[in-house]
Amino acid sequence: MEALNKERRYQMLSLTRLKASMEEQLKQKTVSLELVAKMESTLDDYYRPKLKQFTETTQKALMLLSDKEDAKEDRELETVMLDDINRYQDISIVFQSKIKSYQAKLSDDRVCKSIVPPTSASEPSSSIVHQFTKMKEIEPPTFNGDLTKFFKWKNLFVNLIHNHPPNEMGNTLKLYYLKKSKVGEVEGLLTDFNLSDEGYVSAWDFVLFRFEKHRSIAKAFFRKLQHLEPIKNERNLQKLLDSTNSVIRGLSAAGEEINDTFSRFLAFHTSTKLDSATLKDWEDSLSNTDTYPKFEQLSKFLQCRAFAAEERQREAEFQSGTAPKESRKPPQDRDRDRKSFSATVVRKPKCVLCAQNHYSNQCVDFKAKSPQDRYKIVKKKRLCLICFDSRHGISDCKSKFVCNCGSHHSSLLHFEFKKSYADESAPSEKSSSSAQNSSELRSVEKQSYSCLRNLPNEFVVLPSAIICFSCNGVVGKACVLLDSCSQSTLVSDLFVRKFKLAVQRSQPSSIGGVGKNPINSSSFVSFIVSSRVGDFKLSMDADIVPASSIAYTANFAVPAQLSADIRKYPLADPAWAHERLAIDRVDMIIGGKFYEQIICDESYWVGELKLRRIQFGYTVAGVAPQSIVRSSAFSGCTIQEIDRTLRRFWELEEAKKIAPNRERALASFYHLERSLDKETWAACIKFLVEYREAGHVSLAEPPKNHAYYIPYRPVIREQSSTTPCRVVFIASSHRKGELSLNDGLMRGPVIQRDLFDILISMRSYHFVLCADIKQMYRMVWVHPDDQDRQRIFFRESPSEPVQEYCLKTVTYGTKPASFIATKCLDEVAK
Template structure:
């Protein structure tokens, strides 16, 4: 409690926090060179402190005079001169006007309208400087207007994509025509090949073809020119059906979180909008069509936007907009910036929900009930709003599928396999499907991989065999996918490895002292014991080689003894080869980090010798034998390692699974919900 009060006294000292932000403002670095980056740094530094003052309920609205003076004093001379030209008045401009000026100035630099190098070190003076106005033009190569290109379909003077006759064709007919004329699949032109074309990919599916060649009933088209499938022997007659056979690549796509929200228009009426939640964006955006539909007015504030691959654009800020959840229990005012469009339809294809079980309590409050259906995105909720919406509660609802509780309702994210078709064969009514020795079910059902089976086997064995001894420690069995009799002899290999490390220790006295101290501690703590003479030798045995690892920067143990469970026996197999890895128990790292950031104060702790706190059942200790002696003059002695051993494949699973089991066992204790998460 004393530690908690100390934290409160330090981090909730409002006066000290205010003074630190005042000092930060007075220590604002001066802009040396006029550039977008330098002005962005200045703006970010000023606004971060100003926003902090607002959060601390300080009267920032009355501070225009000294804030404006401070900002102008930190600008470079060229920017100050430009500001003076724009605000040639006796009255001091407001802080909001200065902020708007900085935004426009940064946007101008980003757009390339100002040559930073030409501004030099001297202030601009238009009164005594002769300059020549320069104009920049974007040059695009057009066909010669005297000889306009003719449409290849109707011989009229227009492009193929503008041809009415071409647009009246069905998509398969358009594709056949383009293929027969050997046209580019992207631009529909004849003077270059598709691989040389710089046209954008299809906005509907992302494949490299023109949108007029997009087939709606194909999940994800081939990214190269399609090839037909040759007919084979056996046939399966279909009736009123259309089927596409694809060769799928093992890739994953992440289904992003979406939500239905309501925005108030200029008259205060609510309109439904679909939003994409993206913490990777610093600000939030709205599509221009949505802003126009809601008749929302814009401000004079512009900001430069830099996206992936440093693609740059500019966005104009809207007047503050009221956003409400569809359940009516959340309403806040937020700032959005206008972009021509946010993204393509989300998700990119229809999602099958049969493999995901959503509890009724979550299903009734889904932020986007139709999240599996591709639809338009009108809003992008960025990090400025994103983290305010999360409650911190998450639920696993399927294989790599998660539900997160927010103020907008429950949002769903999921990893999905992406199908890249390299061969497509379409079968219509009264057609036949060629299936040479291929089960029909294999076309539709995803096979369970050996890794998934292995994880399920490890979990099943853990649940059946886990127990606790009289001291309360967990006792676990090692999860094997093959019987230990598959292993060959390993004693000779382990003995050879030990003699090698023993010779090394003889020349490194300090390392030898640490090594033997580590092994003595292992023995004193009861984590290993000598093998008795009566031990049955007719059972499978595996000897773990071991060696020293020196970690000079470690805060705890500088020298560790590492056990090698991947050392092969005479059969060519190692202990790790016949052991199940087990599933990952903890949530994805992103979930952990997000939840960590939701709290003002976070306490962390380390479990000392975590693996060695868990006992291995006596039946499996023969799989964890080692050879060891303290002096070369002593005979080699055999020991059993009695605890979960780092270096074995299943060790991470067994350790974290015991933590989860402990949380489940103690779930009725006070605070157990937080412990389990």
């Protein structure tokens, strides 16, 4: 308490000095913008933070006083402390009102100066009233530390504020605006600079030294160029073009030369962000095959295409009736409507990352992060996963825009999940099964579903590959399909029998197809797969299923030009190198668990087919160039069986098995008997003899399997007048890896009222009785069936045999003792 009072006195001294400083400012006869800025800075940057610290310190002191007894001196001190807080808060309010009045006076003076009388005879005799409106105080351009926006902020600040002559705007006011322009991460950067002419010069030089680094600015623009978001349709062309032009202007301002080579690189980099249709038209529009086009040529092409896309969108909106319709009211009615007034509160958008006034899906910093990091930010701030609004959840979102995958989340949050539901087994089961032989049953229960449908008019080519495999000395090649949506890896039974692979048993898993009976799989094969074109290797387990359940065939002629384009790449499946694609079987389906380890980032479009580089070569997928009369498509997924979920309910409710501890408790008793001095041991014996004479213990029957022995030790409290020696029972004693009695018990809820509520209700009575229940826990009997779990060892003399006793009452030291005793009192009271 003394330390808090000392701190309060120091803070009151600081507040008094600041008050005197502000009063000196108020005594100045001339009111100027510099004076108002200095007063506002003193109030906001110095007085209010000190007032906040003083209020917090006083509140801590008041809390300590409230814990003491109700003394008259303490109550008077509380009143004085509260008066101090109110007095200094009133000073803040008075100075704030003075600042507001000065600002209003300056605004009125500016309006009055706009009325200029004639100065010569040639001018009209009447006063000329210039069309000046009451202007708002200058809002300086803000800067949040984003280097890509530094030159834009600098140019605005220099033209609006920095270049003002001293007779129009002093350096003190310029420093005020300079501090006000810093927001976000750099908000407190200039706090230590005093409001003065010299302070502004130093602060301005510091800002230029801190941020005007051409190498860092150029690097920030290059990073922005690198992370340009690819577009999916022509509606986003203008956005891509504006972002690229913004980078060019920023690099030029940073002193970087935009030469022909860099312009061609910009054209190439921007073209990689285009959608497939726009990229195709761009390539078709190029007639010169000798030199690569410059960015200016691509910019003109994209500008025309973006304009055409916007016109088509407007026309579509007009045709669908979503365009604003012209009013059909008579002219006089429309004029009457124009005379009405309405007030609309526009809610400015706010970015979830940088807190600036733009939408989150337009934030460069937010887009530069990975989808996983964006998802974490949105979840942490509890925003809608579709529109990033904090006022509603995903179930109440009215936005019609969803991800391209069809799920209800923004496309900025889309990423592939690597986790499989089938792998969500309990940690204890994993640890227990790790020591077993790999040939034993695997503790993985799952149910797999597959979808088989006919595609009558088109054929979608699935990514296939020829891989090398090794299984217990057996090596060979296999045709595999890559399925990122499948949560299981499957292998054909014909393939297993053909190579005579080593089969291992597992618990049955049900694989069901739409319209077909489920197929049970109770065995698996362990592989090491490797690439034919590289050093990549991967270990995996595959469930064995009938060959008919993973059937996939493809047989059609590949156009000559398409085949020539595809053969330029090292193919994962050599079947694409022939004039006719012929795939008559699939040996394996590699699921999503290994998909991210196999896939690479590089991909190319060849017509309607997409070539993607993986660890096994280039796969080909997409719509086939010819229509196929009939084909089949397969998709598999795995979910947990419901019996595992149900079983976990009763497993959680089952009582934990407590390890037998008779020998350990007996050894603990012998050690206690030997280690204690005679006086302490005699006091312990006296306490337990009283325990026995009170009938709270009884001799136990021969040992039982479910019996538990509680160790104990004496605790000496010399200052206690009633029980100087008390025996504490240790029901939490256990060996490493075993469970104690308390581990198998539940604590129970708190059923009595809070102490604060009890004290409040007690103060409403004139007379209060306070009583203590002697040996409260020992007044509650334990059921005879449970007394065997409260056994102890005891003898009065080392010459006597050790006897076993059962504690018949609630024992302090057990976890639910407090709840049981309180609950019994509550039931008796009812």
